[in-house]
Amino acid sequence: MSKDLVKKVFDKETTRREFLKLTGKGIAGFAVTSSILSMFGFGEEAMAATALPEGLLVVDRSKCTGCQRCEITCTLQNDGKIQPFISRIKVSENYNFGTSGPKMNYQYEDGQMGNLKMAPVTCKQCREPFCANACPKNAIVADPNTGARVVVKDKCVGCGTCAEACPWSLPTIDPETNKATKCVTCGACVKACPTKALSIISWEDISKAHFFSKR
Amino acid sequence: MNKSYGWAGKLLRVNLTAGKITTEPTSKYKDFIGGMGIGYKVIFDEVPAGTKAFDEANKIVFAVGPLTGSGAPSSSRTNITSLFPSNPYNAVGDSHMGGNFAAQLKYAGYDAIIIEGKSNRPVWLKIDNDKVTLEDASKVWGKGIKDTTAQLASVMGKDSSIAAIGQAGENMVNLSVIMNGLSHSAGGHGGILGSKMLKAIGVRGNRAVNIAGKGRELLKLNNYMMKDLIGANNQHVVPSTPQPWAEFSHKGSRWTAREGLTWGAAEGGPIETGIAAAGDVNRVGYRTMKATFDLGPSAEKYTVRMGGCQSCPIRCMSQLRIPKLEEYGLSPYVANSCMGYFSPQRVMFKGNKDIEEKGDGKMFAAAIGASLADDYGVWCNYGLLGTDLKHGYESGIFKKVLPADEYNSIPWNLLEEKDPAFLIDFYRRIAFKEGELAHLGDGAYWVAKRWDFGDDYWNNVKYGLWSKLGFPKHHSNETNGQVGSLISCMFNRDAQSHTLVNLVGSGLPIEIQKEVVAEIVGSPDGIDPQLNYTPMNEYKARLAKWAIIKNCLHDSLTLCNWMWPMTVSPHKSRNYRGDLALESKFMTVVTGENYTEQSLDLAAERIFTLHRALTVKNMNTVDMRNEHDGMTDWVFDKDPDIKAFTPGTDKMDREDMQVALTMFYKEMGWDEKTGAPTRATLERLGLGDVANQLAKLNLLPA
Numbered sequence: 001m002s003k004d005l006v007k008k009v010f011d012k013e014t015t016r017r018e019f020l021k022l023t024g025k026g027i028a029g030f031a032v033t034s035s036i037l038s039m040f041g042f043g044e045e046a047m048a049a050t051a052l053p054e055g056l057l058v059v060d061r062s063k064c065t066g067c068q069r070c071e072i073t074c075t076l077q078n079d080g081k082i083q084p085f086i087s088r089i090k091v092s093e094n095y096n097f098g099t100s101g102p103k104m105n106y107q108y109e110d111g112q113m114g115n116l117k118m119a120p121v122t123c124k125q126c127r128e129p130f131c132a133n134a135c136p137k138n139a140i141v142a143d144p145n146t147g148a149r150v151v152v153k154d155k156c157v158g159c160g161t162c163a164e165a166c167p168w169s170l171p172t173i174d175p176e177t178n179k180a181t182k183c184v185t186c187g188a189c190v191k192a193c194p195t196k197a198l199s200i201i202s203w204e205d206i207s208k209a210h211f212f213s214k215r
Numbered sequence: 216m217n218k219s220y221g222w223a224g225k226l227l228r229v230n231l232t233a234g235k236i237t238t239e240p241t242s243k244y245k246d247f248i249g250g251m252g253i254g255y256k257v258i259f260d261e262v263p264a265g266t267k268a269f270d271e272a273n274k275i276v277f278a279v280g281p282l283t284g285s286g287a288p289s290s291s292r293t294n295i296t297s298l299f300p301s302n303p304y305n306a307v308g309d310s311h312m313g314g315n316f317a318a319q320l321k322y323a324g325y326d327a328i329i330i331e332g333k334s335n336r337p338v339w340l341k342i343d344n345d346k347v348t349l350e351d352a353s354k355v356w357g358k359g360i361k362d363t364t365a366q367l368a369s370v371m372g373k374d375s376s377i378a379a380i381g382q383a384g385e386n387m388v389n390l391s392v393i394m395n396g397l398s399h400s401a402g403g404h405g406g407i408l409g410s411k412m413l414k415a416i417g418v419r420g421n422r423a424v425n426i427a428g429k430g431r432e433l434l435k436l437n438n439y440m441m442k443d444l445i446g447a448n449n450q451h452v453v454p455s456t457p458q459p460w461a462e463f464s465h466k467g468s469r470w471t472a473r474e475g476l477t478w479g480a481a482e483g484g485p486i487e488t489g490i491a492a493a494g495d496v497n498r499v500g501y502r503t504m505k506a507t508f509d510l511g512p513s514a515e516k517y518t519v520r521m522g523g524c525q526s527c528p529i530r531c532m533s534q535l536r537i538p539k540l541e542e543y544g545l546s547p548y549v550a551n552s553c554m555g556y557f558s559p560q561r562v563m564f565k566g567n568k569d570i571e572e573k574g575d576g577k578m579f580a581a582a583i584g585a586s587l588a589d590d591y592g593v594w595c596n597y598g599l600l601g602t603d604l605k606h607g608y609e610s611g612i613f614k615k616v617l618p619a620d621e622y623n624s625i626p627w628n629l630l631e632e633k634d635p636a637f638l639i640d641f642y643r644r645i646a647f648k649e650g651e652l653a654h655l656g657d658g659a660y661w662v663a664k665r666w667d668f669g670d671d672y673w674n675n676v677k678y679g680l681w682s683k684l685g686f687p688k689h690h691s692n693e694t695n696g697q698v699g700s701l702i703s704c705m706f707n708r709d710a711q712s713h714t715l716v717n718l719v720g721s722g723l724p725i726e727i728q729k730e731v732v733a734e735i736v737g738s739p740d741g742i743d744p745q746l747n748y749t750p751m752n753e754y755k756a757r758l759a760k761w762a763i764i765k766n767c768l769h770d771s772l773t774l775c776n777w778m779w780p781m782t783v784s785p786h787k788s789r790n791y792r793g794d795l796a797l798e799s800k801f802m803t804v805v806t807g808e809n810y811t812e813q814s815l816d817l818a819a820e821r822i823f824t825l826h827r828a829l830t831v832k833n834m835n836t837v838d839m840r841n842e843h844d845g846m847t848d849w850v851f852d853k854d855p856d857i858k859a860f861t862p863g864t865d866k867m868d869r870e871d872m873q874v875a876l877t878m879f880y881k882e883m884g885w886d887e888k889t890g891a892p893t894r895a896t897l898e899r900l901g902l903g904d905v906a907n908q909l910a911k912l913n914l915l916p917a
Contacts, residue, residue: 062482065500065522065530068315072286072526073434075423080430082286083423085322085374092525093374095315096396101373102365107546112397113364116519116534116548117482175344175421188434194441194500194528 055202057122057190059089063197064118068092070189070198077188079174079181086174088183089198094119120197123170123183125149131182134165140182148185156180220427221281221806222249223324227347229340231411232271232332236347241326246901248771248815249280251309252822253327254296258307259829259905261331264912268300269387269410271333277320277378277416278328282772284321284424284526286433287801288440289775291525293317293378293395297407298833299707300389301596301658303684306707306833307826309770310392312378313524314399317773319376322420334412339367342418343375352414356385359590360394361546363415371417379415380405381592383646388656390594390645398532398550398585399524402594403708427807436800441528442494444781444793446470446721447502448531449713452493452785453722460492462787465722469531470785471504478504479516480536486520493785499528506533509556510582513575522550529778535582539571543583543636551585554598559584559638561601568633580635587638591646597709599659599687600645602678606668613652616666621650660685676849681709683845690716692850693865696748697875698741700867701759704844704876705823707830713776714762719745721783727791731783735761735795747862751871756878760820767826768819772798821900824883828892828905837916839890844876886916 071087084092096102098110098119110117129149132140139155140162142148151162151171158178162171171182190198222245225238244253254276266272275297282290293316299308320328323344330340337356338349350370355363360381367377376395383391384405391405408414426433446452447470454461455468472488479485491498505521506514510533517537521530532552540547559580560567567576588595595601607613608630613622625644629637643649645656654662659680663672673680681688681703689709691699694716703710718728719742729739732754741754769776781793794800795812802810827839836842850867851859859868880887884896894915897906909915 062520063486065520067500067523067527067530068318068525069286069288069528073437076286076430076434076437079423081423081425082284083322083421084318085421092315095374096364096376097368097373102369106365107361107548112522112550113361114548116522116536116550176423191496192437193497195530196497 054187055200056206057185057187058199058201059120059122060197060199061118061120063195064091064120065195065197066091066095066112066118067194068095069192069194070120073188073192077186078184083174083176086172086181088123088170088181089189090121090170091118094121121168121170124168125183125185130165130167131162131171134161136161139180140171143184146185149182150184151180151182153179218425220425221285221802223321223326223424225325226253226278226327226329227325227342228329228331229347229349230332231330231334231338231349231413234334234349236349244327246818247822247825248768248818249283249326250278250292250294250773251296251767251770252280252818252825253278253771254294254309255307255822255825255829257329258296258298259825259832259908262298264832264835266298266305268298268305268407271411273298273407273410274329274331275404275407275411276327276329279317279320279326280772281806282774282798282801284318285426285801285805286424286437286526287774287805288437288445289524289527289529289778290773291315291318291527292770292773292775293320293401294770294773295393295401295404297404299403300387300406301403301660301685302707303660304707304834307829308403308706308708309711310401310404311711311770312393312395312399312401313527313775314396315376315525316378316395316399316418318525319418319420321424322422323418324420324422328416330408330411330413333410337412337414339415339417340413341371342416342420343371344420344422352412355379355414357382360592361397361590364395367415367417371419375417375419377415377417379592380408381590381646383592383594383656384409385414386646386648388593388645388648388653389658389661390596390600390656392589392592392594394589394592397548398552398555398589400555400589400592400594402596405592405594424805426805428804432804433801436797436804438496440781440797441496441499443786443789444784444797445499445528445778446493446783446785447472448505448529448777449720450717450778450781450783451720451722452783452791458490458492460490461785463722463724467720468722469505469508470502470722471508472498472501476504476507477515478518478520480519482519500530503529503531505531505552506535509533509553510578511574513572514578517578519548524775527775527778531777537579537582539579540582540586543639545583545586549582549586551581551589554595555585555589556581558588558595558598558601559635561595561598562604562638562641563630563633563635564601564605565630566633567635570635576633576635580638583635584638584642587642591642593642593645593656596658596685597687597689599678599680600655602687603655603659603662604641606672606675606678607655607662607666610668610671612666612668617651621652625652658685659687670848674848674852676853680847681850683847684843692867693745694719695742695758696755696865697751697867697872698755698759698762700846700850700872701756701875701879702762704846705763706826707833711776712762712766714765714780714782715758717777718782723783723791727783731792732758746865748860748865750860750868751875751878753878753882756875756882759879760882764816764819764823767822768798768815771819771822772802774798817900820883821902824885824892824896824900825902825905827883827885827890828897828902828909831891831909831914832912835912835914837886837889837891837914840876840888844890846872889916891916
């Protein structure tokens with residue numbers, strides 16, 4: 001962490017870019033999970049995920065109660081309709097049986113029918129994005145303002161390659177438009193969460209935390 | 216096809232006899248909105264007079280409405296309508312469930328499912344968007360609801376929602392449920408699916424609920440409700456403890472979040488419910504800490520989190536991890552709320568012994584009972600299952616009516632020792648219809664008749680039987696005297712109407728409640744202070760009508776009547792006023808048609824009057840006053856040393872209640888003598904065809 005960064009701590013965009021470089025692994029969240037998030041009161045199970053312009057989107061599943069208001073709000077904001085299937089944050093598909101679906105010992109596995117733990121999943125905005133790299137039409141590009149990988153609707157042919165390529169299957173083909181949907185880091189889900197299971201830690205705070213954790 | 220807004224636009228008709236599945240447009244039911252409205256219309260039009268609940272000719276309607284799945288807060292409610300087996304006439308009844316099922320059904324593209332006929336082998340209905348098929352259910356027939364859900368989800372996909380019956384439903388126990396998720400049950404109709412050999416309905420939907428307005432407008436409405444209007448569970452709008460942000464507090468409030476109270480078993484350590492002040496949209500989900508409210512302070516350390524239904528920010532269902540449950544052969548994980556937990560405590564009528572620490576017996580009984588009842592799919596008739604057990608046992612009647620072998624095989628010693636292990640034996644007998652005792656599952660009317668329960672049963676103030684039709688009080692005389700009493704008389708099962716009790720229980724002082732009531736019915740005299748009631752007046756009749764039709768509206772839109780309407784608000788800056796036009800604002804944005812509070816209330820009046828007409832048809836009499844709307848004696852005879860309408864009692868007066876019925880019938884435009892809908896009123900509400908059918912059956916009042 002350079003002195004410059006500390007100086008520029010109030011320069012959002014620079015801070016964000018520097019931070020993303022620092023995290024190295026390319027997936028913004030994973031590098032900070034244990035070392036830094038604990039400083040913000042998040043436990044081991046919290047998963048840092050999306051890098052938003054304002055900061056890092058953190059999902060804390062211990063606070064997620066499965067109400068799905070994030071999915072509703074996501075599709076209202078981005079699609080003008082209510083369609084949880086294409087939400088860029090996924091809660092309902094993992095609601096009953098976690099990410100891996102029902103198993104013989106489902107009563108002890110993730111989900112409402114099991115250990116009661118929710119499994120919210122968000123887009124990681126990967127540095128080396130599987131979805132964009134796989135797209136045969138180059139329809140997933142970085143937004144020049146936010147850095148988020150967004151779908152260029154006109155180019156998308158709805159082939160589903162992005163959904164196949166993503167390790168978390170987050171891009172989803174809207175069966176009504178035959179276009180891919182993926183997170184554009186708008187932050188609407190965070191604003192709608194009634195338990196702060198989704199929250200944004202500002203880049204300033206993260207940089208400070210990172211700086212102090214390295215001393 | 217034109218785009219449909221709010222409504223999916225079509226419904227499914229599944230004929231189990233023929234194995235035939237068809238779709239129909241929803242538009243013909245538009246005057247009845249959806250949900251409950253569609254249910255009554257279908258049953259009135261299509262189920263012949265004299266049909267009994269388990270007859271092949273009976274139908275069962277799963278219906279949702281234009282706001283289901285729209286993202287309006289608390290809008291994932293499924294309304295189920297069919298003849299009600301525990302009712303002596305099998306008159307029509309509704310059961311409801313929250314969870315994810317309702318929203319999924321909309322996303323699959325359907326407003327309702329009409330099930331008719333009877334299969335000759337166990338089947339389940341698989342709805343995967345446009346692909347709807349009947350599947351063999353022989354592998355899950357005989358299984359509990361949880362295993363059934365897991366097995367069918369492994370076929371359909373993890374993102375499906377399954378509504379299923381347990382063994383109780385299969386065995387046509389009158390008191391049985393249909394359930395989705397771990398704990399979202401609709402009580403009283405499980406046996407209908409059992410009689411039709413339909414084990415479950417699985418639904419998976421990836422389509423949209425379309426809205427006519429802009430997404431931004433709907434987001435604004437959502438935010439307005441979240442920020443300015445919504446309170447805690449039951450729309451209680453003051454905290455249960457004094458807090459710096461709040462002018463008032465009230466001990467009975469379900470706004471139980473406070474500093475120091477946690478979800479004690481949350482992953483990674485306790486999460487504090489804390490201050491969740493009015494206006495803070497990102498803490499609404501912490502306001503209702505129901506685990507300790509329902510189960511006592513012991514429950515805090517077992518609380519993983521709170522939970523609830525799709526779209527609802529109010530998390531009223533306690534999600535518990537209690538490792539010791541494994542010693543009873545159960546999963547350590549259990550979830551429920553209110554009666555799901557209270558009913559097993561009623562079964563343990565001798566009390567509960569401590570299990571791990573002082574005072575935790577109640578929680579253990581609740582958790583063990585909920586876990587068992589929710590897997591077998593046993594319903595409690597709003598708690599009467601335990602009451603009936605208590606009466607049979609304590610009166611000595613069981614010793615007479617149960618064969619000696621059976622009587623001796625029941626572990627009464629566990630009950631006497633206050634050991635919750637009794638519940639393991641008890642619920643199995645009910646679900647599998649084992650022996651004479653299992654007739655408890657028939658429901659109060661039928662067991663009282665079968666075992667000759669006398670006046671000491673019906674008129675026992677502690678039992679709370681409300682109606683000779685075999686259902687209990689559910690917010691009755693103790694909820695604003697005659698108003699709650701009227702509400703409790705109007706349905707064919709316990710009144711599931713929360714409009715009034717939510718206002719009375721809101722936590723606001725009576726002075727403010729009186730102002731609010733004056734704005735609704737034209738006079739503050741519509742409501743009295745608790746335990747200090749005045750004789751009947753026309754404003755109380757209006758308030759009863761208001762409460763019931765809002766309830767019918769919500770079960771048709773569908774919205775949760777345990778939260779809606781937004782009668783009051785937690786904000787002093789709003790003078791604690793809610794927004795009773797909010798339903799119409801959502802409807803206008805979602806459907807693009809101009810709805811007002813008045814136009815929706817009129818539709819709800821139509822729905823409620825259709826319910827009344829259907830009850831007349833089912834009971835084959837117009838004399839609703841004497842045959843249907845009667846009350847048990849304890850309501851009038853309790854507190855023998857205090858006269859009615861003096862401070863300190865909620866007893867009612869016999870003559871005054873007859874006046875109340877007359878005034879209520881008048882408000883509804885029903886015949887003031889009999890309480891049956893008149894032709895003029897039916898026609899005013901666009902129910903001329905209903906009047907014609909009743910006339911043919913000679914069931915219109917003179």
